[in-house]
Amino acid sequence: MSAGASMLRIVTTLGSPLFLVLGMKNSTVFESVLGVHTVGELLRHYPRRYYTRGELTNLGSLREGDHVTVLARVDLVRRIPLPPQRFGPRQGGRRERLEVIVTDGTAKLVLTFFARVTYWARELQPGRLGLFAGTVSTFRGRRQLVHPECEMLPDEAEDTRVVAELAAEYSTAMIPVYPASAKLSSWRIARVIEGILEDLDAGEDPLPADVREKYRLWPRETAIRAIHQPQERGDLEHARKRLKWDEAFVLQAALAQRRLAAAAMPAVPRPPSPDGIAAAFDASLPFTLTEGQRFVGEVIARDLSCAYPMNRLLQGEVGSGKTVVAVRAMLQVVDAGGQAALLAPTEVLAQQHYRSITQLLGPLARGGQLGGAEQATRVALLTGSTGAAARRSALSDAFTGDAGILIGTHALLEDRVQFADLGLVVIDEQHRFGVEQRDALREKAAGARPHVLVMTATPIPRTVAMTVFGDLEVSTLAELPAGRSPIATHVVPAADRPRYLERAWERIREEVADGRQAYVVCPRIGGEAPGEAAEDGADDDADSGAEGETTARRPPLAALDVAPELAEGPLSGVRVGILHGRLSPDEKDRVMTAFADGGIDVLVATTVIEVGVDVPNATTMVVMDADRFGVSALHQLRGRVGRGRAAGLCLLVTEAPEGSPARERVDAVAATLDGFRLSRLDLEQRREGDVLGATQAGRHSSLKMLRLLSDEELIAFAREEATALVAADPQLTAHVALRETIEVLLGPQRAEFLDKA
Numbered sequence: 001m002s003a004g005a006s007m008l009r010i011v012t013t014l015g016s017p018l019f020l021v022l023g024m025k026n027s028t029v030f031e032s033v034l035g036v037h038t039v040g041e042l043l044r045h046y047p048r049r050y051y052t053r054g055e056l057t058n059l060g061s062l063r064e065g066d067h068v069t070v071l072a073r074v075d076l077v078r079r080i081p082l083p084p085q086r087f088g089p090r091q092g093g094r095r096e097r098l099e100v101i102v103t104d105g106t107a108k109l110v111l112t113f114f115a116r117v118t119y120w121a122r123e124l125q126p127g128r129l130g131l132f133a134g135t136v137s138t139f140r141g142r143r144q145l146v147h148p149e150c151e152m153l154p155d156e157a158e159d160t161r162v163v164a165e166l167a168a169e170y171s172t173a174m175i176p177v178y179p180a181s182a183k184l185s186s187w188r189i190a191r192v193i194e195g196i197l198e199d200l201d202a203g204e205d206p207l208p209a210d211v212r213e214k215y216r217l218w219p220r221e222t223a224i225r226a227i228h229q230p231q232e233r234g235d236l237e238h239a240r241k242r243l244k245w246d247e248a249f250v251l252q253a254a255l256a257q258r259r260l261a262a263a264a265m266p267a268v269p270r271p272p273s274p275d276g277i278a279a280a281f282d283a284s285l286p287f288t289l290t291e292g293q294r295f296v297g298e299v300i301a302r303d304l305s306c307a308y309p310m311n312r313l314l315q316g317e318v319g320s321g322k323t324v325v326a327v328r329a330m331l332q333v334v335d336a337g338g339q340a341a342l343l344a345p346t347e348v349l350a351q352q353h354y355r356s357i358t359q360l361l362g363p364l365a366r367g368g369q370l371g372g373a374e375q376a377t378r379v380a381l382l383t384g385s386t387g388a389a390a391r392r393s394a395l396s397d398a399f400t401g402d403a404g405i406l407i408g409t410h411a412l413l414e415d416r417v418q419f420a421d422l423g424l425v426v427i428d429e430q431h432r433f434g435v436e437q438r439d440a441l442r443e444k445a446a447g448a449r450p451h452v453l454v455m456t457a458t459p460i461p462r463t464v465a466m467t468v469f470g471d472l473e474v475s476t477l478a479e480l481p482a483g484r485s486p487i488a489t490h491v492v493p494a495a496d497r498p499r500y501l502e503r504a505w506e507r508i509r510e511e512v513a514d515g516r517q518a519y520v521v522c523p524r525i526g527g528e529a530p531g532e533a534a535e536d537g538a539d540d541d542a543d544s545g546a547e548g549e550t551t552a553r554r555p556p557l558a559a560l561d562v563a564p565e566l567a568e569g570p571l572s573g574v575r576v577g578i579l580h581g582r583l584s585p586d587e588k589d590r591v592m593t594a595f596a597d598g599g600i601d602v603l604v605a606t607t608v609i610e611v612g613v614d615v616p617n618a619t620t621m622v623v624m625d626a627d628r629f630g631v632s633a634l635h636q637l638r639g640r641v642g643r644g645r646a647a648g649l650c651l652l653v654t655e656a657p658e659g660s661p662a663r664e665r666v667d668a669v670a671a672t673l674d675g676f677r678l679s680r681l682d683l684e685q686r687r688e689g690d691v692l693g694a695t696q697a698g699r700h701s702s703l704k705m706l707r708l709l710s711d712e713e714l715i716a717f718a719r720e721e722a723t724a725l726v727a728a729d730p731q732l733t734a735h736v737a738l739r740e741t742i743e744v745l746l747g748p749q750r751a752e753f754l755d756k757a
């Protein structure tokens with residue numbers, strides 16, 4: 001039943017489009033369900049597990065709502081008449097349902113059929129083995145699959161020659177079980193892949209022979225065949241290792257090319273000056289720099305003095321003082337006659353940076369103005385909502401070079417923004433930006449490349465840094481400035497303990513009575529048409545498992561509902577404000593300013609406040625439906641309190657039952673303030689593909705087999721080998737197969753972008 005049987009027998013390659021091999025109708029299903037378009041992509045849809053005949057699925061472990069494929073033996077078949085009154089007189093005849101009990105030897109599962117009862121009764125003979133796929137439901141306390149898809153394995157008892165052959169095949173071979181859905185069963189995928197493998201020529205191996213030999217890696221084609229059709233368990237380990245190497249090596253080779261290309265670019269050196277604005281700034285700082293800030297500062301100062309562009313990632317906990325480090329770098333560039341641009345992910349954050357940086361600089365930011373210092377420069381702000389007059393003067397100051405520092409959002413990327421001499425690009429909170437944006441801004445420097453500093457508060461495990469930010473050098477601010485108060489985090493189980501929630505509101509009233517402020521964070525804005533997604537809502541994908549399908553839950557709490565409820569209920573008399581992504585930039589700024597000035601006591605908000613918002617007087621945060629947020633988001637949110645001298649308190653409200661994965665996530669955030677541990681946890685729960693960020697969004701992820709956390713050693717080896725190979729042959733002229741694989745794996749846009757670098 002080879003799908004390509006009707007066509008000419010031509011060899012299939014990894015690049016063959018699926019429709020050529022499967023035909024239009026078939027390939028459409030595969031494309032829509034699995035998102036695969038080529039043979040290579042389909043062959044990277046790897047089995048989730050394997051069944052062998054002797055080993056039946058543990059039926060006791062099935063969870064309601066899961067879409068499952070199980071291997072089990074038919075135990076009992078019963079035809080049960082349906083009560084006649086449930087069917088109209090028209091129906092007449094005998095109505096019955098078929099109940100088939102299948103077993104793994106201990107636990108049982110019911111298969112229920114209401115149609116084609118006679119057919120299924122004949123197919124599902126007691127004693128026979130089959131694969132059954134469907135969604136697990138519960139009926140009268142028993143687990144069941146209603147109208148499962150069935151694939152009977154050849155009967156051992158029958159002895160016609162064909163069946164005997166098939167039986168022999170099945171009893172030695174392992175049966176692959178693929179991630180599947182109601183529209184596309186695991187065995188349909190298996191059949192198609194089987195057919196493809198018959199005609200496959202996987203082409204030249206992208207991994208050089210010496211690397212293969214050194215790490216004892218199988219040839220690629222052998223690994224591809226073995227992962228889909230292992231002859232024995234031992235095959236899998238070899239196949240997996242080899243396929244992981246492919247992913248790691250290809251990615252690292254691409255990154256090595258990019259690093260090499262970047263280092264070959266000329267940049268203008270911007271060495272520090274002993275008595276410029278940077279020195280004046282240091283002297284005026286109201287605090288002493290931490291050890292880490294000083295150290296990273298020196299590293300950056302050296303980078304900026306080089307004739308090739310800096311590409312550095314600065315990571316540090318929320319509140320670790322990255323902004324000061326960035327300001328010092330920007331001032332060094334200004335001293336050397338250049339300009340710096342600071343790109344922030346949101347309007348709110350850009351405005352806040354502008355406020356805090358002009359404040360930190362004081363007279364140093366009032367170049368050409370009355371009261372300005374001698375070395376002073378000018379700081380300009382440019383966002384989508386900057387008014388016409390202010391915009392004109394910001395654009396002109398950037399163009400003439402009067403503004404040493406330009407702060408803004410995406411608006412900075414527009415064509416009409418032109419710099420006299422852009423020397424440094426600082427990007428705050430990298431995870432919100434794609435690599436492309438980094439490039440767009442970079443291109444605003446005429447001639448030479450600007451230096452680039454990327455800042456992130458989401459700590460990145462080593463291997464992720466190596467993989468996702470593999471073209472950047474990494475620096476870390478490990479300590480928080482002294483005098484920072486710790487944040488206490490508690491879980492409030494709203495369903496079991498409503499009294500705790502009441503206590504949370506009392507606590508906020510007490511804080512407000514003491515002159516402090518609080519945030520109440522909700523996962524959704526509210527007020528949208530049914531089914532419409534909130535643009536700045538929480539990420540809700542963290543708990544969708546590989547196999548499970550999400551079950552219906554109540555919609556997450558909305559800021560627009562919660563705010564009035566609080567204002568009229570538990571927080572009556574307290575000044576409550578609302579902040580969310582659907583407000584106009586002007587309104588947002590007004591609300592943030594009112595909150596910062598103390599005109600609002602409690603701010604009910606969505607995750608718009610997640611990044612960088614700094615109001616030291618806000619000491620308490622209540623996160624509603626905390627389980628609807630990802631681990632990193634919760635950690636980021638929590639960083640908004642405890643920024644002043646008073647101790648911070650974060651209350652994570654959740655209705656998720658104890659022990660559920662959602663609840664465990666919330667518990668983990670409450671249990672530690674260690675961002676690195678949390679980011680590891682976050683990564684374990686998300687798929688690596690998500691980590692690759694905007695470039696990969698919506699695309700077929702380039703990492704299928706590789707696990708960034710557990711494959712740390714392999715990634716390090718692959719990086720070493722790939723870097724050496726690229727250093728010796730930057731254009732990969734002697735490694736055509738590798739070059740082609742990079743293009744296929746990373747997609748055409750990505751490859752183009754690598755060339756551009």
Ligand code: ADP
Nearest residue numbers: 287288289290317318319320321322323324481
């Ligand atoms: P991040 O961006 O890393 O979250 P910020 O740069 O916003 O942190 O710094 C948080 C707060 O700490 C700011 O108000 C900043 O002025 C202050 N700060 C920075 N460095 C120090 C330091 N060395 N000592 C005391 N306060 C500091």
Ligand code: MG
Nearest residue numbers: 322323428612
């Ligand atoms: Mg910051």
